[in-house]
Amino acid sequence: MTRVRDLPNILPAVLIWLMHVKCSMSLREFNKTITIVTDYNFSTDSYPDYNYSIDYADYPEVCAKQFNRQFRGWFMPTFYSIICFLGLVGNLLVILTFFYFKRLKTMTDVYLLNLSFADLLFALSLPFWAANSMTEWVLGLMLCKAMHTIYKVSFYSSMFILAFISIERYFVIARAVSAHRYRSKAVFLSKVSSAAIWLMALIFSIPEMTYTTINNNTCSPYSSNYDKLRVKIQASQIVLAFALPLLVMSICYSGIVQTLCQARGFERNKAIKVILAVVAVFLFCQMPYNLVLIVNTVVTAKGGVKVCNYDNMILYAIDVTQCMAFLRCCLNPFVYAFIGVKFRHDLLKLLKDLGCMSHDWFIRFTRGRRRSSGATDTETTTTFSP
Numbered sequence: 001m002t003r004v005r006d007l008p009n010i011l012p013a014v015l016i017w018l019m020h021v022k023c024s025m026s027l028r029e030f031n032k033t034i035t036i037v038t039d040y041n042f043s044t045d046s047y048p049d050y051n052y053s054i055d056y057a058d059y060p061e062v063c064a065k066q067f068n069r070q071f072r073g074w075f076m077p078t079f080y081s082i083i084c085f086l087g088l089v090g091n092l093l094v095i096l097t098f099f100y101f102k103r104l105k106t107m108t109d110v111y112l113l114n115l116s117f118a119d120l121l122f123a124l125s126l127p128f129w130a131a132n133s134m135t136e137w138v139l140g141l142m143l144c145k146a147m148h149t150i151y152k153v154s155f156y157s158s159m160f161i162l163a164f165i166s167i168e169r170y171f172v173i174a175r176a177v178s179a180h181r182y183r184s185k186a187v188f189l190s191k192v193s194s195a196a197i198w199l200m201a202l203i204f205s206i207p208e209m210t211y212t213t214i215n216n217n218t219c220s221p222y223s224s225n226y227d228k229l230r231v232k233i234q235a236s237q238i239v240l241a242f243a244l245p246l247l248v249m250s251i252c253y254s255g256i257v258q259t260l261c262q263a264r265g266f267e268r269n270k271a272i273k274v275i276l277a278v279v280a281v282f283l284f285c286q287m288p289y290n291l292v293l294i295v296n297t298v299v300t301a302k303g304g305v306k307v308c309n310y311d312n313m314i315l316y317a318i319d320v321t322q323c324m325a326f327l328r329c330c331l332n333p334f335v336y337a338f339i340g341v342k343f344r345h346d347l348l349k350l351l352k353d354l355g356c357m358s359h360d361w362f363i364r365f366t367r368g369r370r371r372s373s374g375a376t377d378t379e380t381t382t383t384f385s386p
Helices: 004-022 027-039 066-101 107-134 141-173 176-181 183-204 206-211 224-261 266-301 308-326 328-338 341-353 359-366
Strands: 213-215 218-220
Touching: 066 107, 066 308, 066 328, 066 341, 107 141, 107 183, 107 328, 141 176, 141 183, 141 206, 141 213, 141 218, 141 224, 141 328, 176 183, 183 206, 183 224, 206 224, 224 266, 266 308, 266 328, 308 328, 328 341, 341 359
Parallel strands: none
Antiparallel strands: 213 218
């Protein structure tokens, strides 16, 4: 009898032959022929031309990412929770200290307050980032767009503010005479520049407002149909939010170090250490993520990754370095505010007044602390004071 699995291989030839025979024989003869054909034991060896096979090598291999999803399921929420807690506590303390003691007297104070608001805004969005990495996104498209937009606004504003802080410190320390001329207008200029920074950050975040979507039940900034657009936006982000601030900070802090090297004493050494700490924290948080972002941008521009293991390695690198970049929101208060003597003293006094610290502990922490003087410390400076 005919083997059923062989019928798909010979059926086209049989049908063509039967159509030809039907045209030249009677109905009885045709039915008889059909019986003979169906009773014949066909073999695919008799019809080598119709022995079809599928070459699966021509089809793209689906890259398995279940291990990456499992890694993100526990790694990202853990780090997001830690960063969220530290970011909320640190930045809220900075904001409370500013408003409690009415400390907005210098450009640095205004910039630090805006930096704390930017980092606090981002810290408040981290629970949504944690939820997005653990389960399917069920909070709707509007909240998805808001999450990514808040991140970008906070990211751009923080980077620009850090650059402006370095510029302001350069003029106060390295160009003290020129800075003194504009001392009466310093706070006003800092408020205007801060408003301009927030406006620029909002404008640069328009792509996130426009193209953020829910892709495969996950809130993502771009769908797979916008690879060319993603390359352009990521390239502009690398230039505007990393390369440009790094260049400005490098020039300004180099000039500050040269000025401090001409001074003498213990104050100079501590101020230089603070500058090195500021640059080190910035590079530690932003350099790895931006390097991975450059690699990912180049790969996307070339059409994507062909090797599955390499694709997964990039995903792991993006997850880890992104968490390092997110650390900035909880490290900035310690680097730019708490490291200064005056701000640290005000913070301890705030904790004492709120009942979080006893008077004895306040005396113990503040005993023997003397305020710095000279080029490294102006009347109300909070940055670079030992």
